[in-house]
Amino acid sequence: MKEFMTGNHAIAHAVKLCRTPLIAAYPITPQTPIYEKLSEWEASGQLKGIMMRTESEHSAMASCIAASLTGVRTFTASSSQGIALMHEMLHFASGCRVPVVMANVNRLLAAPWGFWADQLDSLSQRDTGWIQFYCENGQEALDSVIQAYRIAEQVYLPAMVSIEAFFVSHFMEVVDLPEQEQVDRFLPPMDLPHKFDMDKPGFLVPVVPSELYRKYKHMAQVSMDSVKGLALQVDQEFRNEFGRGYGIVEPLMVEDAEVVVVTAGSITGTARVAIKELRERGYRIGLLKVRLFRPFPGEAIREALRGRKRIAVIDRNFSLGGGGIFCQELRAALVHSPDRPLVFSYIAGIGGTDVRPEMIERVCLDVMERTEPMDTPIWIMEEGS
C-alpha cells in the first residue's frame, strides 16, 4: 500500500512490520520522530513490542544487547552525539555477536552545534564491527531495516541503517508499505542457537586469554566477510517478494563512462538527475552508488569499475587529516585493480549544505580537467560562498 511519509516514519513502519519486541532508545534530533512514532503505536497498542525509555544512548545499546542475548529481536535509533555516546557499547554488541538493528540519522557532530546532514557520526563507528548500510530515500531505509534483520540474525552481527538528516529523515515522499504477511514470510521470528535463560543464569564477557581473543576476532571477521554475499542474496530474495531491490552497490551507465561519480546516501538521487542531464549534453558520465559500507564491498566495486579510468568520489563526510571516508575506502579497494583508475576525492554537502545537480556537474567538469589525484580532497562549495 502506498503512503505519503517521512524517511523517519518509514523506518518506524519497518520496525513495526518486523514485530520487534524490544525497542530501547533515547530521543535526539533528527531521529526523534522515529522514537515518537513507535511510542505512539506502543500507547495505542499497535506495536507488538515495548519501548524502553533509557536515560542515555549508552544504556539504550546496553539494553538492546542484554535483550538480544535472551533471544529477542531488538531495535534502537540514534544520531550524532547519541551514537558517539554509544560508541563503547557498539563494540560490545559486535563482540557479543548480537543481531541488534539500529537506524542512525546522519547528523553532524559538535562542535559547533547543529542538526544538519553529515555522515561522520556513523562513519566514525566503522571499526566497531557493525554491518553498515547507507540509504538514498525513505523507501530504501524501510526496506533496508527489514533486510538488515535477515542478515544480522543469520551472521550474529549487529547492523546499522543510515539516512541523512533532513534530506531523507524529514522529506515526505511516497513510500510503498509492505503487507504484514509479506514481511512475516520474508523475516521469520528470530531464533538464536544459544540464549540467556532466566531459570539457568549464565555469564557472558569473561576475561579471555590472548589466543582465545584472537580466535574470537578471526571468527567474527569470517562472519563479517560472508555478509557481502549474504546481503546480495537477501536483497535478491527481497526483490522476489517485494518487487524491488538495491544490490550492495549500484552501477548506473558506467559501461562507456569516461568519468564515474561515486556517491552514498541522498546525494545519489540528485546525482542521478545531474548525470542524466550531462549524458544528454554528450558527456560520458556514469554513477556508482555504494550502499553497503561494512563490510566494504571491494570486489563488487572493482567489478563495477572495470576498465574505467577516472573516478570522482563525493563524500558528505570528512576525516580531518585524512579526507573523504568513502574515497579512502574506495582507493584502498582499487589498489589491486589492474586498470589503476585515477581516484579523485571531492567533499560536498558538509554540515547539511545543499548539494544541487549543478554542484555534481561542477565535480564532473572539474575532474575531466585534472591529470593527477591529490592526497588532499577538493572541497566543492555552494555558490556565492
Next chain:
Amino acid sequence: MIEIKFKGRGGQGAVIASEVLGRAFFLEGRYPQCFSLFGGERRGAPVAGFLRVDDEPILLKCQIKNPNQLIIFDLSLIDEEEILQEVKPEGEILINTSLGIDSFRRLRRFRIGLVDAGLIARNAGLGATLNTAMLGAYARLTSLVRMETLIEAVKAVVPAKIEANVRALREANEQTAVYEREIEK
C-alpha cells in the same frame, strides 16, 4: 515537475499547508515530495515549506531554489526584489492580502492570485491559522488539484475543526481574484 514554496510566519500554518497539499497530490496519484526548513520553528518567526510534485518519483534530494509557485501567507514577508530573483519567469504567486492588484505592479510578470485569507479564516472561526483558506485559493489559482481531494487531505492532516476548515477552503476558493500575467511592453 512543479516546485512550490510556502512562506509564512510560525503559527499561520504554512508548513502544514505544504503537507496538506502534498497529501492531496498523493491522493490524486501523483508523486509529491514535501519538506520544511527545520531548526528555527517558533510562533511569529518566518518559516518556509516546500513541495515538489511530478508524475513520477522525484529523485532530487536538495532544496528548492527557484520555485514555479510562491505562496505568501504574510504580506510583511514580501520582498519584491527577492521574488523577482527567486520565482521562475513563468511562475505564479498567491498572496494573502486585503490589498488590490495595484499594490503589486512590479510582480505583474507573474500570474497572481489575491485572497483575504486572514479575514476568511477569522470568519470561519480559525483565528490566525490560514492554511486551509490559502489552499482553497491555490486550487482556484492553479486548477492543479480538485477541491474534493483537498478536503480529504485536510481531514487526514488537520483533524481539528474540520467543518470550519472546509468552510474556509470553499470560501477562499470562491473569493480569490486571479490576474493573468502582463506581457512586458
